Amino acid sequence: MGTAQSHVEFRGVGKTYDGRTMVVRDLDLRARRGEFLTLLGPSGSGKTTCLMMLAGFETPTEGEIRIAGRPVHDVPPRKRGIGMVFQNYALFPHMTVGRNLSFPLEVRGMDAARRAECVRRVLALVRLDGFEARRPDELSGGQQQRVAIARALVFEPDLVLMDEPLGALDRRLREEMQFEIRRIQRELGVTVVYVTHDQQEAMAMSDRVAVFHRGRIEQVASPETLYEEPEGEFVARFIGDNNLLRGRIVSVGPDTCEVETPGGTVRAFPVHRHRPGDRTVLAIRPERVGLARTGVYSNIFEADVEDIAFLGDHLRLRLDLCGNPAFIVKIPNTVGHGAVLRGDRIRVGWGAVDCRALPDDEGARAVEAVAA
Amino acid sequence: MARALRSARVRAALLTLPLVAFIGATFVAPLGAMLIRGVHQPLVADSMPRTLARLEGWDGRSVPDEATFRTLASELRSLRERRVLGAVAARVNRVESGMRGALVRTARKLRRASPASWREATIAADPAWGEARAWRAIRRAGERYTARHYLNALDLRRDAAGAVSAQPPERRIYLSLLGRTLAVAAAITAICLVLGYPLAHLIANARPATSNLLLLLVLVPFWTSLLVRTTSWIVLLQNQGVVNDLLVAVGLIDEEERVALIYNMTGTLIAMTHVLLPFMILPLYAVMRTIPPQYLRAAASLGATWRQAFVRVYWPQTLPGAAAGALLVFILAIGYYITPALVGGRTGQLISNMIAYHMQESLNWGLAAALGGVLLVCVAALYLVYDRLVGIERMRLA
Numbered sequence: 001m002g003t004a005q006s007h008v009e010f011r012g013v014g015k016t017y018d019g020r021t022m023v024v025r026d027l028d029l030r031a032r033r034g035e036f037l038t039l040l041g042p043s044g045s046g047k048t049t050c051l052m053m054l055a056g057f058e059t060p061t062e063g064e065i066r067i068a069g070r071p072v073h074d075v076p077p078r079k080r081g082i083g084m085v086f087q088n089y090a091l092f093p094h095m096t097v098g099r100n101l102s103f104p105l106e107v108r109g110m111d112a113a114r115r116a117e118c119v120r121r122v123l124a125l126v127r128l129d130g131f132e133a134r135r136p137d138e139l140s141g142g143q144q145q146r147v148a149i150a151r152a153l154v155f156e157p158d159l160v161l162m163d164e165p166l167g168a169l170d171r172r173l174r175e176e177m178q179f180e181i182r183r184i185q186r187e188l189g190v191t192v193v194y195v196t197h198d199q200q201e202a203m204a205m206s207d208r209v210a211v212f213h214r215g216r217i218e219q220v221a222s223p224e225t226l227y228e229e230p231e232g233e234f235v236a237r238f239i240g241d242n243n244l245l246r247g248r249i250v251s252v253g254p255d256t257c258e259v260e261t262p263g264g265t266v267r268a269f270p271v272h273r274h275r276p277g278d279r280t281v282l283a284i285r286p287e288r289v290g291l292a293r294t295g296v297y298s299n300i301f302e303a304d305v306e307d308i309a310f311l312g313d314h315l316r317l318r319l320d321l322c323g324n325p326a327f328i329v330k331i332p333n334t335v336g337h338g339a340v341l342r343g344d345r346i347r348v349g350w351g352a353v354d355c356r357a358l359p360d361d362e363g364a365r366a367v368e369a370v371a372a
Numbered sequence: 373m374a375r376a377l378r379s380a381r382v383r384a385a386l387l388t389l390p391l392v393a394f395i396g397a398t399f400v401a402p403l404g405a406m407l408i409r410g411v412h413q414p415l416v417a418d419s420m421p422r423t424l425a426r427l428e429g430w431d432g433r434s435v436p437d438e439a440t441f442r443t444l445a446s447e448l449r450s451l452r453e454r455r456v457l458g459a460v461a462a463r464v465n466r467v468e469s470g471m472r473g474a475l476v477r478t479a480r481k482l483r484r485a486s487p488a489s490w491r492e493a494t495i496a497a498d499p500a501w502g503e504a505r506a507w508r509a510i511r512r513a514g515e516r517y518t519a520r521h522y523l524n525a526l527d528l529r530r531d532a533a534g535a536v537s538a539q540p541p542e543r544r545i546y547l548s549l550l551g552r553t554l555a556v557a558a559a560i561t562a563i564c565l566v567l568g569y570p571l572a573h574l575i576a577n578a579r580p581a582t583s584n585l586l587l588l589l590v591l592v593p594f595w596t597s598l599l600v601r602t603t604s605w606i607v608l609l610q611n612q613g614v615v616n617d618l619l620v621a622v623g624l625i626d627e628e629e630r631v632a633l634i635y636n637m638t639g640t641l642i643a644m645t646h647v648l649l650p651f652m653i654l655p656l657y658a659v660m661r662t663i664p665p666q667y668l669r670a671a672a673s674l675g676a677t678w679r680q681a682f683v684r685v686y687w688p689q690t691l692p693g694a695a696a697g698a699l700l701v702f703i704l705a706i707g708y709y710i711t712p713a714l715v716g717g718r719t720g721q722l723i724s725n726m727i728a729y730h731m732q733e734s735l736n737w738g739l740a741a742a743l744g745g746v747l748l749v750c751v752a753a754l755y756l757v758y759d760r761l762v763g764i765e766r767m768r769l770a
């Protein structure tokens with residue numbers, strides 16, 4: 001994907017509101033035409049700020065934003081032609097659904113007959129046929145959400161921004177709407193830049209996810225890659241469950257390295273160029289750890305079962321292992337309920353490829369702090 | 373169960389009793405008394421019952437008979453002795469000017485007489501009694517219930533035949549004054565809206581510290597004594613005042629053409645706008661605070677220009693506040709009396725100043741009450757219009 005294909009592009013964008021703290025730093029990000037790109041990150045990490053800069057409601061302090069290859073620095077929001085869905089919908093409360101939807105068409109000077117036709121079509125798209133005469137406060141949360149999406153699409157923008165659009169909905173409705181949004185996006189082929197702090201939502205909907213942390217992007221990748229191949233401790237922690245073990249590199253081979261932890265030496269996959277003596281943090285998914293008698297692993301350890309929970313399809317064990325007092329192991333419920341009991345001493349193991357040796361962010365920060 | 377609920381409701385109602393009593397004593401009762409005073413005039417009827425009884429059968433055109441003259445003389449004498457003649461004469465005089473003198477003179481001249489013909493003696497005392505007009509005045513003034521004050525307040529009168537017709541042009545003052553009052557109130561409302569709207573928006577969208585400070589500044593007029601405020605206006609606006617000095621100093625006007633900014637309608641407009649501005653800003657602010665900036669952003673992202681976003685999205689949502697503020701300012705303005713009295717001079721007087729004049733100086737309380745009644749009807753009409761257009765339950769005060 002060359003520059004020519006990028007629909008949205010952030011180039012070295014930085015933003016500060018107060019002149020001192022950068023809420024967004026060195027941001028480089030691209031979205032292809034027709035891509036569903038999600039900005040994921042904890043509260044305050046700068047996601048909304050990025051979206052607002054893209055929509056034109058905030059100006060970048062540094063860097064440049066391009067839409068369809070053209071810098072949009074001096075294009076006002078109304079001329080960017082971007083559909084936008086706000087967290088609290090921002091449906092105009094004094095207008096009916098029909099008026100809300102025809103508003104963007106009216107300000108574009110479209111005649112009444114064509115407006116009515118467009119409104120009907122977009123209502124059918126979000127499956128709310130015949131709701132023109134309702135007022136927003138006569139709709140359920142999910143219906144309001146659909147109207148908000150319809151309003152962002154009715155004037156046929158090719159770029160749509162959504163800022164936590166499902167935040168106010170309950171779980172079931174949220175999952176339903178995730179599929180709806182995805183369906184609509186595929187049907188229309190629009191580019192969507194979507195903001196959420198819910199990693200499951202991001203994983204379920206996106207082509208690619210950009211993980212934000214303190215105004216920086218930690219990693220941009222497909223959901224599978226983020227899950228299977230996190231490149232840093234933050235992503236490993238933030239996406240799904242991970243067991244983290246801290247240690248020091250002893251030796252480095254071509255695709256394994258040996259790491260010394262308080263519980264013994266662990267074989268792991270080096271994600272970055274480590275040198276012996278470096279501090280590292282190991283990330284192991286709970287479901288990649290197995291009972292040693294059922295598999296052949298390059299790492300095998302013995303530990304007491306501190307706690308156990310039966311969760312239907314799997315058992316969840318808590319072990320004290322290699323210096324991590326809350327090492328979680330998920331065991332599929334094929335070995336049978338009662339195969340493992342609390343207080344048992346068991347042997348667990350995992351493969352070297354499932355154990356990723358990441359740079360130790362906390363160690364690195366401690367070093368930075370000392371240097372400063 | 374139902375009984376327990378009812379007794380709880382009764383107890384709750386009892387708690388409001390002191391308030392109800394207070395409002396009854398300080399508002400409903402005086403208002404009712406005033407409205408009644410506009411149509412109910414018992415003084416003359418109570419003072420001259422026998423004369424009025426005799427006039428009941430009178431044809432209204434000829435001069436009444438001897439017995440009527442005798443009755444009049446005796447009642448006049450008794451009124452004079454009880455020292456209420458003045459008040460009664462003043463009442464009759466309002467119906468027919470010149471009657472005060474006639475009554476007082478007649479009573480004095482007849483005080484010890486016992487003539488053979490009361491008719492001749494009375495006409496000799498004052499020739500007015502020889503004409504039916506004087507007697508008609510007595511009869512009119514003796515009506516216990518009268519529309520006279522209301523007719524008067526609307527620049528109407530009853531002619532000799534009893535038909536309602538317009539006052540002669542030189543006596544028409546109240547309708548034009550009422551019109552002027554409504555126009556001034558409308559102008560003040562408009563100025564308050566234009567000045568208050570942006571300020572309310574600023575306060576509603578500023579950071580908390582700034583918005584608190586601004587609110588404080590808005591409320592300062594409430595806390596300043598009326599006299600201090602008025603004095604300041606005089607200092608600022610008078611001919612040799614700060615504003616005129618400034619205009620001369622800047623060279624906008626010459627020394628000789630200093631602008632009359634006070635003791636006229638301009639003074640009334642400026643000072644009343646200042647006094648009433650908070651009543652516009654507070655309801656507007658209360659509504660604007662509830663409108664998130666998201667709406668304007670949404671409108672812009674949908675392609676609306678600033679003006680379209682304002683006219684189609686923001687303004688309609690602030691309408692309840694604007695309407696509430698306008699209603700408050702307008703109603704307060706048409707009843708305002710102190711400020712025009714202090715800075716309005718001769719041309720800046722409003723209907724309420726006329727009411728005050730009739731209350732305090734001409735002592736024509738009936739007319740004052742009728743003017744007040746007309747004003748009340750205007751306010752009630754306005755309220756109904758507001759209710760129709762906006763709906764009173766949507767009114768939001770600060």
Ligand SMILES: Nc1ncnc2c1ncn2[C@@H]1O[C@H](COP(=O)(O)OP(=O)(O)OP(=O)(O)O)[C@@H](O)[C@H]1O
Nearest residue numbers: 017018023041042043044045046047048049050197
């Ligand atoms: N208008 C503003 N003025 C000053 N600071 C702001 C403004 N908007 C955001 N910030 C700050 O910028 C930082 C990033 O905010 P932003 O709203 O982009 O976060 P976010 O990732 O969207 O978080 P959330 O998930 O809570 O919405 C925060 O520390 C916030 O306090």
Ligand SMILES: [Mg+2]
Nearest residue numbers: 047048049163
């Ligand atoms: Mg946000």
